[in-house]
Amino acid sequence: MDAKTMRAIQYKRYGGGAASLQDVKIQIPKPKKNEVLVKIESSSINPVDWKLQKGMLRPFLPFKFPFTPVTDIAGEVVEIGPQVTAFKVGNKVVCKLNFFKGGGLAEYAVVSEKETVLRPDEVSPSDAAGLPIAGLTALQSLKSIGTKFDGTGKAANILVTAASGGVGSYAVQLAELGGHHVTATCGARNIDLVRSLGADEVLDYNTPEGQSLKNSSGKQYDYIINCTTGVSWSVLKPNLSKNGVVMDIAPNISNMLAFIWGIFTFSKKKLKIVVLSLGKDDLQFLVGLVREGKLKTIIDSKYPFDNAQDAWSKSVDGHATGKIIIEM
Numbered sequence: 533m534d535a536k537t538m539r540a541i542q543y544k545r546y547g548g549g550a551a552s553l554q555d556v557k558i559q560i561p562k563p564k565k566n567e568v569l570v571k572i573e574s575s576s577i578n579p580v581d582w583k584l585q586k587g588m589l590r591p592f593l594p595f596k597f598p599f600t601p602v603t604d605i606a607g608e609v610v611e612i613g614p615q616v617t618a619f620k621v622g623n624k625v626v627c628k629l630n631f632f633k634g635g636g637l638a639e640y641a642v643v644s645e646k647e648t649v650l651r652p653d654e655v656s657p658s659d660a661a662g663l664p665i666a667g668l669t670a671l672q673s674l675k676s677i678g679t680k681f682d683g684t685g686k687a688a689n690i691l692v693t694a695a696s697g698g699v700g701s702y703a704v705q706l707a708e709l710g711g712h713h714v715t716a717t718c719g720a721r722n723i724d725l726v727r728s729l730g731a732d733e734v735l736d737y738n739t740p741e742g743q744s745l746k747n748s749s750g751k752q753y754d755y756i757i758n759c760t761t762g763v764s765w766s767v768l769k770p771n772l773s774k775n776g777v778v779m780d781i782a783p784n785i786s787n788m789l790a791f792i793w794g795i796f797t798f799s800k801k802k803l804k805i806v807v808l809s810l811g812k813d814d815l816q817f818l819v820g821l822v823r824e825g826k827l828k829t830i831i832d833s834k835y836p837f838d839n840a841q842d843a844w845s846k847s848v849d850g851h852a853t854g855k856i857i858i859e860m
C-alpha cells in the first residue's frame with residue numbers, strides 16, 4: 533500500500549445494506565490543529581451506523597457521500613495537529629468520532645482531541661472500541677436517574693430490557709455497580725450471561741412473564757432502561773411504580789407519543805427519551821472501570837477488516853450478544 537493512502541469501507545448512497553459497502557483506497561487524512569491521527573486497531577458497529585445508511589436522518593446524515601461509516605474506534609496516535617497538548621505520538625486511545633464525519637471503518641481516522649481519551653495497556657483495543665456509543669448511553673441513562681457509583685446513591689428497583697445487547701449488557705453491569713436491584717430481559721440463550729453480569733432476576737422475553745415484564749415479586753419498577761423498540765408504553769406503564777420513569781433509548785412510535793403526551797399532562801409516570809452526548813469524562817470513567825475489572829465489554833463476534841460487510845449484516849440482523857468488533 534502507498535504510504536499516503538489507506539483502505540476504507542464506504543457507501544455512496546442511502547440504502548443497500550452490507551452489499552453496498554465498498555472497499556476503497558483513499559488518502560490518509562491529515563490532522564487539523566486540534567486533531568490527532570489515529571491508526572485504528574479495532575472499531576465497533578452500532579445500530580445507528582446502519583440506520584443512518586438506511587436514511588433515518590436523511591438528508592442531514594450522512595452529510596455527504598461517499599461516506600465512511602462508524603464512530604467507535606480504539607487505536608494509537610501516529611500524528612498530532614499543531615495545537616494538540618493532551619496527546620502525543622504513541623498514545624493508545626479510544627475515540628467517539630463525530631456522527632457527521634464518521635470515518636471508523638478505515639485504517640486511520642482523524643479525530644478531535646475533545647473526542648479522544650487515553651487507553652491504558654490493560655484495556656484491549658476491542659474492549660475499548662465497544663465503549664463509546666453503547667457504554668456512554670448506558671452510563672448516561674443511569675446517571676440521569678441519579679445513580680452514583682461510589683456507594684452514596686439510593687438503590688432503586690430497575691428493569692433493563694434487551695440486556696443482552698450492546699447497551700443493555702453495559703447497563704446491567706453499571707446498574708449493579710450503582711447498587712440497584714436489577715431485573716433484565718433477554719432471549720433464553722443469554723439468561724446465564726445476563727445473570728453473570730449482575731442481574732438479580734432475568735426474564736426470557738419470549739415467555740408471558742417476559743412479554744409482560746413482570747418480575748417474580750410483582751414489585752413495580754422505579755425506573756426502566758428500555759433498550760429495544762420491541763416494547764411499547766402500554767406494556768411499560770403498568771410496570772412502573774407511582775412516580776416511575778422509563779428512560780427509553782430506542783423509542784418506537786407509541787413511546788414517542790407517550791413522551792409528547794407526558795410533556796403536556798401531569799402524569800406522574802413518565803417516559804423520557806435518552807439522546808447520547810459525548811461526555812469525554814464519562815468515556816474516561818468507563819475506560820477506568822474496564823481497567824479495574826469492574827466493567828466488561830461483552831463481545832458477540834470479531835471480524836477481520838476484510839469481512840466488514842459480514843459484521844455489518846450481523847448488526848442489521850439485531851441478534852448480537854454484546855458488541856460486534858472489527859479488527860484492522
Ligand SMILES: NC(=O)c1ccc[n+]([C@@H]2O[C@H](COP(=O)([O-])OP(=O)(O)OC[C@H]3O[C@@H](n4cnc5c(N)ncnc54)[C@H](OP(=O)(O)O)[C@@H]3O)[C@@H](O)[C@H]2O)c1
Binds near residue numbers: 760
Ligand atoms: N438514544 C441513543 O442515544 C441510543 C444510543 C445507542 C443505541 N440506541 C438504540 O438502542 C437500541 C439498542 O442498541 P444496542 O446497540 O444495544 O443493539 P443491539 O446490540 O443490536 O441489540 C441486540 C440485542 O437485543 C436483544 N433484543 C431484541 N429485541 C428484544 C426484546 N424485545 N426484548 C429483549 N431483548 C431483545 C437481542 O436478543 P435476541 O438475539 O435474543 O433477540 C440482542 O441480543 C437500538 O435501537 C439502537 O439504535 C440509541
